[in-house]
Amino acid sequence: QKEVEQxxxxxxxxxxxxxxxxxxxxxxxxxxxxxxxQYSGKSPELIMSIYSNxxxxxxxxTAQLNKASQYVSLLIRDSQPSDSATYLCAVKNTGxxxxxxxxxxxxxxxx
Amino acid sequence: xxxxxxxxxxxxxEKGKDVELRCDPISGHTALYWYRQSLGQGLxxxxxxxxxxxxxxxxxxxDRFSAERTGGSVSTLTIQRTQQEDSAVxxxxxxxDNxxxxxxxxxxxxxxx
Numbered sequence: 001q002k003e004v005e006q007x008x009x010x011x012x013x014x015x016x017x018x019x020x021x022x023x024x025x026x027x028x029x030x031x032x033x034x035x036x037x038q039y040s041g042k043s044p045e046l047i048m049s050i051y052s053n054x055x056x057x058x059x060x061x062t063a064q065l066n067k068a069s070q071y072v073s074l075l076i077r078d079s080q081p082s083d084s085a086t087y088l089c090a091v092k093n094t095g096x097x098x099x100x101x102x103x104x105x106x107x108x109x110x111x
Numbered sequence: 112x113x114x115x116x117x118x119x120x121x122x123x124x125e126k127g128k129d130v131e132l133r134c135d136p137i138s139g140h141t142a143l144y145w146y147r148q149s150l151g152q153g154l155x156x157x158x159x160x161x162x163x164x165x166x167x168x169x170x171x172x173x174d175r176f177s178a179e180r181t182g183g184s185v186s187t188l189t190i191q192r193t194q195q196e197d198s199a200v201x202x203x204x205x206x207x208d209n210x211x212x213x214x215x216x217x218x219x220x221x222x223x224x
Contacts, residue, residue: 032211043202043215044154088153092211098144098167099211103153 003027004091006102014110019076021105023089026070032092033065034099035074039085048074079109113137115216117203123222124193132188132219136205143186144206144213145178147199154202160186193223 005024013019021035032051036044050056050063050072062075072091076083086106090099116135124130136143145157156170160180171177175193180186190197200220204213 034212043218045215046212049212096167097142097161097211098156098159098170099213100156101146101154 003093003100004089004102006089006105008103009106010108011105012108012110013079015079015081017079019079019083019107019109021074021087021107023072023102024070025091027091027093028070029094030091033072034090035063036088036090037085038088038104044088081109081111083107084109115203115205115214117216117219119219120217121220123224126195126223127192129189129191130193130221132201134186134203134216136184137214140205140207141183142206142208143180144204145188146202146204148202149199195223197221198223
């Protein structure tokens with residue numbers, strides 16, 4: 001079992017719709033969770049972090065964390081073609097400083 | 112500096128040669144990380160530095176890989192006797208002590224021919 005799992009996609013949504021990206025993790029003791037966006041040929045950039053159960057909103061982005069289910073998600077409202085990218089989920093595992101990344105979900109927003 | 116700087120941006124090398132990749136983190140960031148990303152794959156952790164020491168080097172794939180960091184700043188990742196399977200984008204990131212979210216550099220694309 002991979003430590004951080006994501007559906008590779010592609011996830012295709014029409015412009016203006018809500019895109020829902022999901023991630024599960026295996027280390028029950030994990031405390032810090034991150035979403036990175038990576039455009040093709042570019043390096044990842046941090047878009048959201050979440051540390052507590054529940055929702056955290058930042059503009060069009062909402063991160064959701066459920067530690068009991070070991071599940072973290074990212075919602076993108078009013079999706080735009082410019083949101084088309086690969087979204088990487090990252091988790092800080094117990095006793096380890098370095099983040100463990102999932103393999104990413106490719107999102108395609110259709111105009 | 113304003114961001115994480117990596118050099119070179121591209122490197123083509125012959126199989127069996129040694130290569131050095133450089134990372135200059137954000138000024139004041141004490142934590143520095145090396146990852147690599149093969150085509151279409153996720154990020155594979157290589158090594159983590161806190162200051163000049165490397166408390167976690169568990170991701171280095173073989174003894175051909177080594178890294179150092181001097182002055183709590185610039186880091187160099189060295190790959191000896193390169194193999195074709197070393198071809199990847201090598202990404203460096205840094206973070207401050209109390210923030211686990213990284214800032215990545217633009218990466219070095221290594222091609223071993």
